[in-house]
Amino acid sequence: MKKHFQFNNNDFKGPVNLPLTMGSGQTSQPAWLEQDGYFQEVILVEDEPCLVKIKCESKDVEGSLDVEVESPQEIRLKAIQNEIKDIFGLNDDLNRLYELLKEDPKLSPTVEFCRGLRLFKAHNPFECVISSITSANNSIIRWNRSIRQIKEKWGDQYQFSSGSFYTFPSPQDILNVPEHELEELELCGGEKDLDECIDNLKACGVGYRSSYIKQAARMVTEDLDLNEIARTDYEEAFQTLLQIPGVGPKVADCILLYGFGRDEAFPVDVWISRIISHLYFPGEKIKPDKIRDFGRERFGKYAGYVQLYLFHYARKSGLLDELTPRR
16 A cells, blocks of 8 residues: 655644654654655554655745655555644644743744744654653663664564664563673573674663663553553653653653653753743752643643743753853
8 A cells, every 4th residue: 555645734733844853852752764855654553554754845844744655554544644643743733832932931932943843742652651761861862773773673574665664662572672681691591602692672772771671661561551541640640650660750751741642741851940940930949840840830731842842942042051050
């Protein structure tokens, strides 16, 4: 099955900037690979593999989106379109968001810096859990590379006209993966040298997070129903995610925002703490949990977008440099 279609301006509200969205480091998944102007990745739609290739029709962020899809099976076009809309936040009304941002003088400068930036949501909540854990205290480039290596080593491979693509391995598959070189060496019965042991989590560059990844996979397999998290109220879901090793408040909010579309999430790390303190509480020392409460209460259902826009604006405007303590 191969299909080609477009999302036109009347299919979504506000601008779309795919390169900006892809490069913004959102922890739902690694950025999709770019080839021939298209961003592309395999996703599961109605449990069938579907290669999605998407690009902006022009450099104008107000323009339409061109989409090509390919699958070995027939999949309903509406189901594919709905999944793509969800992943790229095309159901979000950015025009309304910009109205709200412009009402606050502290937020209004973010609009032009971030025009067309949309939430990049997970098509696989478990991948989002592991991506978010791996992203903690890590660079965007490194955690993207690590997650891609995990997919290529232990995910399901699918061959399409533009190459090989991999889904993220299941929690049970992760449980069967050695955590480090010594465990791999033990499992192979000494048939390899230690420097030949590269089929383990640590070899993917996740460092100390390898233990957290294994424990998260075990919890999701034995104790934690991710589908149930999607149905619970926000605070209960937040507290449940905190039980996963390697998941603190910021990572839990990232999982809720990018993995479950809970737009009221307000992930707080050291940078967001500094930005919010600088803008709204100058001269005060505000704890991260108070920053989180402030963000959720003040920005409501747009909290996730405000956090995303503030961080990108601070990076590109030089504000982060201003807020970095001098040694």
